[in-house]
Amino acid sequence: MGRAKTIARRTFLIGSAAIAGGVAFGAYTVARPIPNPLLDRIGEGEAALTPFVIITGDGITLIVPRADIGQGIESLQAHLIAEELDIDPHSATLDPGQPHAAYHNSALAADGVPFPHYHDGAIARIARAGAAAGARVMGLQFTGGSTSTADLHVALRQAGANARETLKQAAANRTGLTRSDLRTNDGAVILPDDTRIPYTDLAADAAAIDLIEDVPLRMPAQWRLLGKPVQRTDSVAKSTGAMTYGIDVRLPDMLFATIRRNPGIGGAVLSVDDTAARAMAGVRAVVPVSGGIGVIADNTWRAFNAAQAVTVTWGAPDYPATSAEMWRVLEGAGTRANRNSRLRNDGKVDDALAQSQVLSAQYRAPFLAHAALEPLSATVLYTPQRLEIWTATQVPAVLRDKAAELAGLPRDAVTLHLLHAGGSFGRRLDIDYVLPAIELAMIVPGTPVQTTLTREEDMTHDFPRPMHLARMRGAVQDGRVRAFDMDAISPSVVDSWFGRIMFAPPGPDALIVLGAYDQPFAIPNYRVTGYKAPPLVPVGSWRAPGACANTFFHDCFLDELIHAAGADPLEERLRLITHAESRRVLEAVGEMSGWSGPQLGQGRGRGVAYAYAHGVPIAAVVDVAMTDAGIRIERAWIAGECGTVYDPVNAEAQVTGSFLWGLGHAMDAELTYEDHAPVQTNFDRFRGLQMYQTPRLEVRLLGQADHVRGLGEPATCAAAPALGNAIFAATGTRLREMPFSKGMQFA
Amino acid sequence: MQLQVNGTTHYLDVEGDMPLLWVLRDVLNITGPKYGCGIAQCGACTVHVGGEAVRSCQLPVSDVWGDVTTIEGLAAGGTLHPVQAAWIAHQVAQCGYCQSGQIMQAIDLLARNPAPSDADIDDAMSGNLCRCATYPRIRAAIHDAAATMQEG
Ligand code: FES
Ligand code: FES
Numbered sequence: 098m099g100r101a102k103t104i105a106r107r108t109f110l111i112g113s114a115a116i117a118g119g120v121a122f123g124a125y126t127v128a129r130p131i132p133n134p135l136l137d138r139i140g141e142g143e144a145a146l147t148p149f150v151i152i153t154g155d156g157i158t159l160i161v162p163r164a165d166i167g168q169g170i171e172s173l174q175a176h177l178i179a180e181e182l183d184i185d186p187h188s189a190t191l192d193p194g195q196p197h198a199a200y201h202n203s204a205l206a207a208d209g210v211p212f213p214h215y216h217d218g219a220i221a222r223i224a225r226a227g228a229a230a231g232a233r234v235m236g237l238q239f240t241g242g243s244t245s246t247a248d249l250h251v252a253l254r255q256a257g258a259n260a261r262e263t264l265k266q267a268a269a270n271r272t273g274l275t276r277s278d279l280r281t282n283d284g285a286v287i288l289p290d291d292t293r294i295p296y297t298d299l300a301a302d303a304a305a306i307d308l309i310e311d312v313p314l315r316m317p318a319q320w321r322l323l324g325k326p327v328q329r330t331d332s333v334a335k336s337t338g339a340m341t342y343g344i345d346v347r348l349p350d351m352l353f354a355t356i357r358r359n360p361g362i363g364g365a366v367l368s369v370d371d372t373a374a375r376a377m378a379g380v381r382a383v384v385p386v387s388g389g390i391g392v393i394a395d396n397t398w399r400a401f402n403a404a405q406a407v408t409v410t411w412g413a414p415d416y417p418a419t420s421a422e423m424w425r426v427l428e429g430a431g432t433r434a435n436r437n438s439r440l441r442n443d444g445k446v447d448d449a450l451a452q453s454q455v456l457s458a459q460y461r462a463p464f465l466a467h468a469a470l471e472p473l474s475a476t477v478l479y480t481p482q483r484l485e486i487w488t489a490t491q492v493p494a495v496l497r498d499k500a501a502e503l504a505g506l507p508r509d510a511v512t513l514h515l516l517h518a519g520g521s522f523g524r525r526l527d528i529d530y531v532l533p534a535i536e537l538a539m540i541v542p543g544t545p546v547q548t549t550l551t552r553e554e555d556m557t558h559d560f561p562r563p564m565h566l567a568r569m570r571g572a573v574q575d576g577r578v579r580a581f582d583m584d585a586i587s588p589s590v591v592d593s594w595f596g597r598i599m600f601a602p603p604g605p606d607a608l609i610v611l612g613a614y615d616q617p618f619a620i621p622n623y624r625v626t627g628y629k630a631p632p633l634v635p636v637g638s639w640r641a642p643g644a645c646a647n648t649f650f651h652d653c654f655l656d657e658l659i660h661a662a663g664a665d666p667l668e669e670r671l672r673l674i675t676h677a678e679s680r681r682v683l684e685a686v687g688e689m690s691g692w693s694g695p696q697l698g699q700g701r702g703r704g705v706a707y708a709y710a711h712g713v714p715i716a717a718v719v720d721v722a723m724t725d726a727g728i729r730i731e732r733a734w735i736a737g738e739c740g741t742v743y744d745p746v747n748a749e750a751q752v753t754g755s756f757l758w759g760l761g762h763a764m765d766a767e768l769t770y771e772d773h774a775p776v777q778t779n780f781d782r783f784r785g786l787q788m789y790q791t792p793r794l795e796v797r798l799l800g801q802a803d804h805v806r807g808l809g810e811p812a813t814c815a816a817a818p819a820l821g822n823a824i825f826a827a828t829g830t831r832l833r834e835m836p837f838s839k840g841m842q843f844a
Numbered sequence: 845m846q847l848q849v850n851g852t853t854h855y856l857d858v859e860g861d862m863p864l865l866w867v868l869r870d871v872l873n874i875t876g877p878k879y880g881c882g883i884a885q886c887g888a889c890t891v892h893v894g895g896e897a898v899r900s901c902q903l904p905v906s907d908v909w910g911d912v913t914t915i916e917g918l919a920a921g922g923t924l925h926p927v928q929a930a931w932i933a934h935q936v937a938q939c940g941y942c943q944s945g946q947i948m949q950a951i952d953l954l955a956r957n958p959a960p961s962d963a964d965i966d967d968a969m970s971g972n973l974c975r976c977a978t979y980p981r982i983r984a985a986i987h988d989a990a991a992t993m994q995e996g
Contacts, residue, residue: 169938329937331937332932332936332937333932335940336924336928336932336937336940336947337876337919338875338916342941344875345869345875347873378859396866396871397869398866401882468975470880470886470939470973470974470975470976472879517939517940518939519878519940520939551882552881747935750981754976754978757977780881780883780973781881781885785975786979787973788969788982789966789970791979793980
């Protein structure tokens with residue numbers, strides 16, 4: 098392990114490391130070295146050239162630490178490394194690795210500071226750097242916030258480049274040639290006489306030499322994979338039934354389990370009668386788990402049935418029982434005492450509102466479940482010495498630590514087998530579904546137990562998007578928008594989520610106003626105030642948290658003001674926008690849709706919307722038609738700017754998918770509460786978009802910006818306002834509450 | 845009890861009211877068909893029985909009236925079914941969890957209607973939820989597969 102010590106002394110670690118004859122390639126840009134986590138896992142003759150590349154005599158493994166929850170990040174991580182390493186990413190083994198500080202997400206932490214991304218002043222930069230450093234120190238390995246590409250794209254390309262040049266140096270040493278005489282292609286170093294030396298033959302040599310560092314990255318014109326239409330690495334497995342999701346794990350002698358917890362989250366378990374359940378065929382155990390009961394059986398169906406057969410008396414939790422009561426809490430929460438932030442305050446809003454005729458409105462967004470199609474599950478094998486967990490998570494480091502604590506084992510006794518998720522949309526930022534699975538596995542040491550939640554349990558125990566309320570006031574003058582004043586009121590997702598997985602950070606919760614305070618408009622009198630409502634149901638991050646509701650409030654009310662001013666919706670947005678990239682996406686969507694105003698005639702209408710979310714400006718135009726059966730969405734055009742588009746095919750999928758997600762939930766989805774629990778607990782009452790409702794879509798990504806941002810969430814934010822504005826244009830009815838099905842019938 | 849799945853005969857000792865889905869998944873370890881809702885509302889569990897698409901979560905195993913085909917049984921002799929090939933070419937899958945069911949439903953549609961219109965596709969496929977909303981690519985892949993199958 099001599100080389101490991103060398104690495105630990107480096108200030109900027111971009112190092113290769115021989116590990117007992119192997120080699121690991123690494124690429125960090127950190128102020129203090131973090132040891133390469135791969136050093137512990139490779140053997141004689143193998144090379145872990147970075148935290149992202151392992152080469153052995155048998156093959157190449159790429160470490161792809163960001164979780165694939167459907168967004169295609171496994172494939173993109175592999176392609177980013179493979180571009181520089183000169184391998185076929187489909188030929189490599191892709192492994193999410195074990196949680197490690199080397200894989201912390203500094204972009205997510207930096208995005209958490211209360212400054213818009215386009216704001217690059219000194220204070221914003223200092224705050225972002227501080228947050229990023231904090232993430233590093235704490236080893237925050239999160240997948241979320243559409244940050245994976247932004248965070249890792251340079252590091253992964255650099256890892257591939259450094260590994261490639263080191264392999265070339267190893268070949269040069271072996272052949273007596275110089276490195277500049279050598280080329281690489283498809284997993285091999287090529288000598289001037291076209292002899293191929295496979296990387297796998299060079300692992301031991303590469304492990305024995307110093308890593309070549311700071312290799313210049315290839316220019317986009319030289320790329321053979323990036324920026325081109327490539328095949329996702331998971332397409333075949335996902336089209337043949339071969340992909341192993343959490344609920345597909347099969348281990349020898351495995352038992353199957355489920356849990357039933359108090360539908361009122363946090364409420365007590367007052368009494369349990371499990372007599373009938375214990376007598377059922379195949380049932381091995383009925384036991385208490387945190388918050389409820391668990392059943393272990395010999396198949397999932399028997400476990401589900403037995404769990405239903407347990408009679409439990411639940412105690413009430415400490416939040417209101419019904420949605421109506423919760424809305425009343427929110428309506429009363431916009432008080433001075435609850436004021437949490439005022440991150441936008443331009444001009445003299447009070448004066449402007451006193452002088453003009455004032456438009457005012459109240460907007461609402463409901464609780465929404467994540468309801469990924471794959472119900473939550475975890476498979477756990479516990480022995481008194483070790484804990485192995487098979488699951489999909491966005492927070493592997495948090496999971497590893499909490500699992501170790503629960504099992505009373507040291508962290509390094511925990512092994513995570515990180516799987517593709519059958520969807521997440523933010524749900525797997527929590528680990529509540531894994532901890533009871535560990536409790537159940539600890540009942541039967543040495544036997545693996547797969548715990549699957551029923552769909553009903555999954556949705557009852559979601560941590561939904563919170564209800565969100567906005568009080569809007571505004572004024573227009575001389576055909577222009579003059580004043581815009583928004584109060585956003587919501588329980589705090591940050592307090593609730595961080596409180597569950599770590600600790601609630603101090604300071605204002607920017608999510609309450611995200612997607613509103615940070616919109617780059619030059620309205621002369623412009624104010625956005627956040628109010629933190631008391632906690633209701635525990636809540637979580639739902640695709641574009643905060644912004645998914647606030648952009649609806651903000652853009653639709655802006656549309657109301659523009660209408661009142663008698664201006665054109667697209668032209669007035671263009672006049673008010675201050676941010677060059679945002680202007681370009683608005684112009685692009687105008688051109689794509691052939692914009693000539695919101696009226697299309699004959700019961701048809703068109704809405705434009707703009708949203709700035711996760712550092713990506715998105716503009717959308719939606720056309721709707723009134724039919725005998727109700728409103729039908731005919732077409733949609735979406736323009737966005739995320740900088741370099743590394744994988745154009747998947748980028749289009751993320752934009753359309755997140756936009757349609759936004760449309761479907763805006764139209765017809767909500768969680769309402771009775772007796773402290775959601776009424777909608779399955780897909781009979783909560784669906785999102787279906788095939789017949791899907792409009793024709795066109796997407797354009799400009800690819801001109803010099804920064805790189807992710808696309809898993811932003812387009813969600815333009816969907817609801819574009820639809821609301823289009824419905825107004827077609828019908829004259831302004832919908833201010835989601836789901837729109839409350840005020841409008843859809844075909 | 846005897847069950848024919850993907851060309852193999854299995855002898856089972858299970859309750860007759862156990863849904864086919866759970867027999868496949870937990871007894872036979874055939875995990876391509878997915879559990880999504882358990883109440884015939886999402887389509888993730890779609891398999892073919894006697895050549896017809898059914899929701900296996902709502903079909904008691906004792907009521908199975910014919911041979912069962914799951915997604916695993918499509919690629920006969922290692923050649924992908926044209927619908928699978930179209931799914932891969934169009935890169936339909938995002939999380940992929942719904943796609944076994946989508947593919948089985950699409951094959952059923954094309955067996956009955958070799959050249960479906962968009963409206964036919966909407967009618968046949970709207971009971972298969974995709975929470976990732978891959979619907980535009982599902983449509984395109986079905987049209988493509990239809991063309992390939994007619995040529996071929
Ligand atoms: S699991 Fe059968 S339709 Fe949803
Ligand atoms: S691809 Fe995720 S549910 Fe369809």
